[in-house]
Amino acid sequence: MKRINIWLPVISGLLAMVLDICLPNSFRYAALKQPYFLYVLLAVTVFFAIAMILSIFKNSVRLWTQHIGQFAGAVLLFLNVFNIVTKKLALLPVIFFPAPDKIFGVLFEEWSFLAVCVFSSAKLLFTGFVFGAAVGFLTGIAVGFSRQAAYWVNPLVRILGPIPATAWIPIVLVSFPTTFSASCFLIALAVWFPTAVMTSSGILNVQNAYFEVSSTLGAGRFYQIFKVGIPAAMPHVFIGLFNGACASFITLMTAEMLGVKNGIGWYINWQKDMMAYANVYAGLIIIAVTFFVIITILFKLRDHLLVWQKGVIKW
Numbered sequence: 336m337k338r339i340n341i342w343l344p345v346i347s348g349l350l351a352m353v354l355d356i357c358l359p360n361s362f363r364y365a366a367l368k369q370p371y372f373l374y375v376l377l378a379v380t381v382f383f384a385i386a387m388i389l390s391i392f393k394n395s396v397r398l399w400t401q402h403i404g405q406f407a408g409a410v411l412l413f414l415n416v417f418n419i420v421t422k423k424l425a426l427l428p429v430i431f432f433p434a435p436d437k438i439f440g441v442l443f444e445e446w447s448f449l450a451v452c453v454f455s456s457a458k459l460l461f462t463g464f465v466f467g468a469a470v471g472f473l474t475g476i477a478v479g480f481s482r483q484a485a486y487w488v489n490p491l492v493r494i495l496g497p498i499p500a501t502a503w504i505p506i507v508l509v510s511f512p513t514t515f516s517a518s519c520f521l522i523a524l525a526v527w528f529p530t531a532v533m534t535s536s537g538i539l540n541v542q543n544a545y546f547e548v549s550s551t552l553g554a555g556r557f558y559q560i561f562k563v564g565i566p567a568a569m570p571h572v573f574i575g576l577f578n579g580a581c582a583s584f585i586t587l588m589t590a591e592m593l594g595v596k597n598g599i600g601w602y603i604n605w606q607k608d609m610m611a612y613a614n615v616y617a618g619l620i621i622i623a624v625t626f627f628v629i630i631t632i633l634f635k636l637r638d639h640l641l642v643w644q645k646g647v648i649k650w
Contacts, residue, residue: 341387341400343408348380351415354423361425364434371439372418376411383407433613441617449602453621456587456598459515463522463590464583468576471527475534475575479568480560485535496528500582501589518590525586526579530572537571538564573637580633584626599625 422434591600
């Protein structure tokens, strides 16, 4: 079965290419100058064919292809079916469900403008995420280690935290001098709540025995905080960061509708108003890939910092 998994992406890609070339297009489909979907299929199929050859000589490549083979084959099969339903048979409304050719065509033909939008969104997201994560982390530490801080801060966290960040838009618009700073605040607020809650929860769940042993060995208060409590709470901290990353992307889409001049959320909303749904889907693909990269980086960072707990943490 594992050997078959290695072949699945190549077989699925070849099948999709054959059907795309042999089946006639629907009369309702306006052909593009270039068969972009065919180019993507060819590139993906060649990539997995090379990986399949390398798997003969390298065990790490073989394990990777065996692991990813079924999923990659299923994705290519889905694109094949979607291509037939839209481009070949036009079973779905053409304006709302464009063919893969048109979606990938947007990515190829408008890549420079999309890159500007991605950079603008990345700047906004990074600024808001860093500030929100930093303040949330410090809030969680204060609540976790100080009863007095918990007494004053916990009610605010419980009352203000569950309120969606986007609900503060009317107040934020009149409180900040620029739409950029207002959008950063909304994103930071969305990240702050899960980070603060999970950080404080992780600290409060650290076994007292750790602190007692460190105290017996002569550790001071700051040593117990930074060398015992925070490292032991890091798995919870990363869960808070993961949840905050999800919330930040949701908030970003709304924040970019406050008057910014570009950004991927702004681009999607603009193209939706223009009824250009191929551009909308292209924007969604970019968001999915970007979010996948960010989450992957967070996982790599977590695995590097928490190598001593590898195989224990599940998320």
